[in-house]
Amino acid sequence: MGELKNCPSCGEFFNYTGLREVCNPCAMNEEKLYEIVYRFLRKRENRAATVDRIVEVTGVDEDLLHKWVRKGRLQPALFPNLGYPCDSCGKLTQVGKLCAKCSDELKSGLRQFEAAKEFRDKVNNQEAVYYKDQK
Known part of the structure; x- marks a missing residue:
């Protein structure tokens, strides 16, 4: 059974069944x-x-x-x-939600984030080594 919705085009009520977004x-x-x-x-x-x-x-x-x-x-x-x-910059795209440039920028940012996280984890997991001064 559908639900009652307002048509985004004309504003009238219609029975929304998931097939169409309008009346x-x-x-x-x-x-x-x-x-x-x-x-x-x-x-x-x-x-x-x-x-x-x-x-x-x-x-x-x-x-x-x-x-x-x-x-x-x-x-x-x-x-x-x-x-x-494109959902990010507005440039016309034909596939997905992002254009190629925005997609590449997002992937690059994710790679940088992962590299920084990996570095932080490596630094946090290292054991501290203390040296005694020899005089």
Whole structure:
């Protein structure tokens, strides 16, 4: 059984079952918009269109395009200039939540953290050696 939620598009209540994030009328409207976008992109001359160009020509909201790319409905392999914003910097990416640069920076930071932790652990585990002055 679903739960009662507000539609993020129109604000109306709907029975959320986990399949759609919006109510049925808004979902049908999104499908119509998807068809418009897909028809536009199927033309050979439009396959390399950018997100801005698609928004300009079709009038579809940019967030909706990003949602379709995230869900795999519009595949960047077929339409190379499509993507969605990186969760960190906002640059367009086609895979995951972070762009390649942010992902590399995160991995580098984690490697530095692990190296520092390993060094601290090594220092803490060493036994103290005391030398007596020979005079």
